[in-house]
Amino acid sequence: MRVIAAMSGGVDSAVAAARAVEAGHDVTGVHLALAKNAQSYRSGARGCCTLEDSRDARRAADVIGIPFYVWDMAERFHDDVVEDFLDEYAAGRTPNPCLRCNERIKFEAVLERALALGFDAVVTGHYARLETGPDGLVQLHRAVDAGKDQSYVLGVLTQDQLRHSLYPLGDTPKPRVRAEAERRGLSVSAKPDSHDICFIADGDTAGFLRRRLGETEGEILDEAGQVVGSHDGTYGFTIGQRKGLRIGRPAADGRPRYVLDIEPVTQRVTVGPREALDVDLLEASQARWCGAAPDAPLECTVQLRAHGEELPARVVVEGQQVVVALREPAQGVAPGQAAVVYDGTRVVGSATIDVARRGATMP
Amino acid sequence: MPAPTPAEVAYLDHAATTPMVPEALATTTELMHRLGNASSLHASGREARRVVEESRETLASTVGARPSDVIFTSGGTESDNLAVKGLFWARRAADPRRRRILAAAVEHHAVLDPLHWLAQHEDAEVELVGVDRLGRLDVDALRAAVERDPESVAAVTVMWANNEVGTVQPVRQVVEVAAAHGIPVHTDAVQALGQVPLDFADSGVDAMTLSGHKVGGPVGVGALLVRRELDLVPVLHGGGQERDVRSGTLNVPAIGGFAAAVERAGADQPDTAETLAALRDDLVARVRAVVPDAVLNGDPRSDVERRLPGNAHLTFPGCEGDLLLMLLDAHQVACSTGSACSAGVPRASHVLLAMGRDERSARGSLRFSLGRSSTAHDVDRLVDVIGPAVERARAAGRLSRKER
Numbered sequence: 001m002r003v004i005a006a007m008s009g010g011v012d013s014a015v016a017a018a019r020a021v022e023a024g025h026d027v028t029g030v031h032l033a034l035a036k037n038a039q040s041y042r043s044g045a046r047g048c049c050t051l052e053d054s055r056d057a058r059r060a061a062d063v064i065g066i067p068f069y070v071w072d073m074a075e076r077f078h079d080d081v082v083e084d085f086l087d088e089y090a091a092g093r094t095p096n097p098c099l100r101c102n103e104r105i106k107f108e109a110v111l112e113r114a115l116a117l118g119f120d121a122v123v124t125g126h127y128a129r130l131e132t133g134p135d136g137l138v139q140l141h142r143a144v145d146a147g148k149d150q151s152y153v154l155g156v157l158t159q160d161q162l163r164h165s166l167y168p169l170g171d172t173p174k175p176r177v178r179a180e181a182e183r184r185g186l187s188v189s190a191k192p193d194s195h196d197i198c199f200i201a202d203g204d205t206a207g208f209l210r211r212r213l214g215e216t217e218g219e220i221l222d223e224a225g226q227v228v229g230s231h232d233g234t235y236g237f238t239i240g241q242r243k244g245l246r247i248g249r250p251a252a253d254g255r256p257r258y259v260l261d262i263e264p265v266t267q268r269v270t271v272g273p274r275e276a277l278d279v280d281l282l283e284a285s286q287a288r289w290c291g292a293a294p295d296a297p298l299e300c301t302v303q304l305r306a307h308g309e310e311l312p313a314r315v316v317v318e319g320q321q322v323v324v325a326l327r328e329p330a331q332g333v334a335p336g337q338a339a340v341v342y343d344g345t346r347v348v349g350s351a352t353i354d355v356a357r358r359g360a361t362m363p
Numbered sequence: 364m365p366a367p368t369p370a371e372v373a374y375l376d377h378a379a380t381t382p383m384v385p386e387a388l389a390t391t392t393e394l395m396h397r398l399g400n401a402s403s404l405h406a407s408g409r410e411a412r413r414v415v416e417e418s419r420e421t422l423a424s425t426v427g428a429r430p431s432d433v434i435f436t437s438g439g440t441e442s443d444n445l446a447v448k449g450l451f452w453a454r455r456a457a458d459p460r461r462r463r464i465l466a467a468a469v470e471h472h473a474v475l476d477p478l479h480w481l482a483q484h485e486d487a488e489v490e491l492v493g494v495d496r497l498g499r500l501d502v503d504a505l506r507a508a509v510e511r512d513p514e515s516v517a518a519v520t521v522m523w524a525n526n527e528v529g530t531v532q533p534v535r536q537v538v539e540v541a542a543a544h545g546i547p548v549h550t551d552a553v554q555a556l557g558q559v560p561l562d563f564a565d566s567g568v569d570a571m572t573l574s575g576h577k578v579g580g581p582v583g584v585g586a587l588l589v590r591r592e593l594d595l596v597p598v599l600h601g602g603g604q605e606r607d608v609r610s611g612t613l614n615v616p617a618i619g620g621f622a623a624a625v626e627r628a629g630a631d632q633p634d635t636a637e638t639l640a641a642l643r644d645d646l647v648a649r650v651r652a653v654v655p656d657a658v659l660n661g662d663p664r665s666d667v668e669r670r671l672p673g674n675a676h677l678t679f680p681g682c683e684g685d686l687l688l689m690l691l692d693a694h695q696v697a698c699s700t701g702s703a704c705s706a707g708v709p710r711a712s713h714v715l716l717a718m719g720r721d722e723r724s725a726r727g728s729l730r731f732s733l734g735r736s737s738t739a740h741d742v743d744r745l746v747d748v749i750g751p752a753v754e755r756a757r758a759a760g761r762l763s764r765k766e767r
């Protein structure tokens with residue numbers, strides 16, 4: 001196949017590209033320029049969008065012996081990922097920009113361009129496995145290295161996107177990928193893993209949101225609606241947060257309090273005891289299925305955040321709506337997060353959480 | 364996968380750099396075996412100095428200059444910086460009213476960026492004079508700009524021929540306008556050397572930039588021709604090796620190779636121009652036969668007074684130039700989109716924008732530049748692959764428009 005290798009400048013995508021060459025594919029390396037101003041994005045070791053990363057990707061392509069180009073996707077990235085991130089926060093939701101980037105940039109904008117140019121697939125360094133099922137459909141599975149598994153952030157991909165994807169690292173533990181990079185003479189072999197959000201240069205998400213969205217003071221209330229404190233803006237809070245609430249008056253029972261709810265319109269933050277965080281019923285929408293949508297209630301597991309734990313659940317699809325009933329309560333679940341549905345190691349699909357609450361009974 | 368050998372590549376990017384001619388390669392490599400600093404007083408120093416001075420004489424006689432006009436530099440960018448900054452500082456020092464610099468809007472970045480730097484840091488007033496749809500300087504606009512207040516003009520700089528679209532500029536008319544007021548004229552002739560007739564003294568310009576690697580010489584060497592009578596303030600300070608205007612130990616092997624290349628290029632120029640123009644016209648005609656809506660940018664008249672003979676600059680409507688370049692590259696055809704930033708992200712060319720083209724059509728353009736190593740076989744290769752490549756680049760182009 002003729003394939004585009006998306007090369008971030010990190011060790012994973014470099015080894016993935018090298019493996020694609022070894023598998024006999026005709027590989028062209030592409031680095032995505034995602035920042036309008038490369039200096040403003042996270043630098044060096046932790047990011048994926050700087051001039052240094054572009055150079056690292058180019059050097060890896062040199063060593064592997066493949067052509068290399070930079071594709072300017074900054075405008076698309078800004079519109080579809082950064083703006084979406086801001087809009088979601090402004091609406092009081094907690095988005096995952098990496099997931100959005102996979103959905104809209106790597107496996108949409110890049111893939112569509114690659115196909116138009118006569119390529120057959122996009123290869124990335126994601127830790128996930130692809131298999132062809134008995135029905136001929138491509139299945140997305142968790143990586144062998146559970147600690148590095150990235151099937152969660154790929155859970156938004158459709159059959160058509162998966163069909164044109166290659167993830168050569170899914171069967172390999174990360175330490176072996178590093179060793180392989182070293183063996184192949186790729187200078188990025190010792191580069192630290194990237195973390196956090198690439199377009200927030202200093203890692204201060206709350207500060208980024210404050211600068212971009214402005215901040216408004218608001219009240220902190222308890223479950224009974226009593227004002228127990230105030231805050232400078234809701235962006236610093238996440239559901240389930242305990243530290244840094246700066247509530248002067250202790251709770252009546254003296255127990256620690258957690259953020260239960262964030263209401264961006266009224267700027268109200270509600271706090272309460274830990275057990276009030278428990279939710280077991282999730283209503284979600286914007287479902288994306290890797291194959292056909294489940295047509296009957298599905299006993300499965302769900303994952304609610306990247307590297308989060310797997311929770312036993314029953315999933316029911318009702319038109320555009322997806323209802324997830326958790327077997328055990330979960331804590332700190334925020335609207336905007338993706339619920340990715342697994343059948344064993346296989347990703348069934350995903351949906352975006354609209355409401356997380358305590359359900360009266362299991363459906 | 365081994366890289367294709369040079370013979371397998373249709374190298375259509377001679378405006379970027381050229382293969383070294385055998386004379387230059389032999390001279391440079393031979394000189395690299397020798398020891399000697401051209402500023403030393405002992406025998407090996409004198410031998411190095413002899414090479415430099417012979418090279419200076421060879422270069423001068425080839426381009427119609429006196430040996431004393433030649434300042435060797437590290438290349439075109441340094442020469443342009445020295446000319447623009449050096450002239451501005453010297454002229455302003457002589458008369459503080461002289462703060463304006465006039466330049467063509469289509470100048471190379473090696474001229475434009477020093478100009479912008481002078482505006483930001485040295486209180487210069489930079490006026491970019493427009494070009495017509497063919498990329499040729501509007502001489503009337505230049506005249507009006509000069510005559511508005513001739514006393515305040517420090518210098519005029521207009522390139523001999525444009526590096527992207529190949530349009531030859533009316534340098535003689537520029538000189539007439541400026542000379543009437545005693546204003547010095549600099550011209551960047553990097554692309555013109557070896558392709559069109561070039562005579563420093565006859566042209567009437569006061570300073571001229573030349574580069575080695577665009578004419579079959581080594582990279583890292585060039586010259587600024589400056590009339591002996593003209594004062595320049597140095598950019599590089601140090602030993603004052605070149606006329607006390609340019610410092611740095613002279614790069615003897617590169618200077619020797621540069622002179623050998625220029626001598627050869629000068630001798631070959633009439634023949635080169637004729638051969639390249641014919642090959643270029645063939646390229647344009649055959650590409651347009653395959654891609655009928657491809658648009659030739661620059662001056663369609665192919666004589667050396669109008670257009671560089673090796674330049675074919677085409678817009679492929681609906682294509683993203685960088686994607687088309689990538690597809691051609693995959694078929695061993697090397698060309699250029701004209702301009703790139705440090706991260707390799709394409710930007711619309713300021714030259715095409717100055718010619719009145721919109722951003723999209725500017726981004727859908729490619730430059731094919733022929734040189735003395737070019738053959739009909741190179742053109743055949745391009746013509747063989749351009750059709751399907753344009754179709755695919757258009758499909759990708761439709762995609763990026765659909766998204767918006």
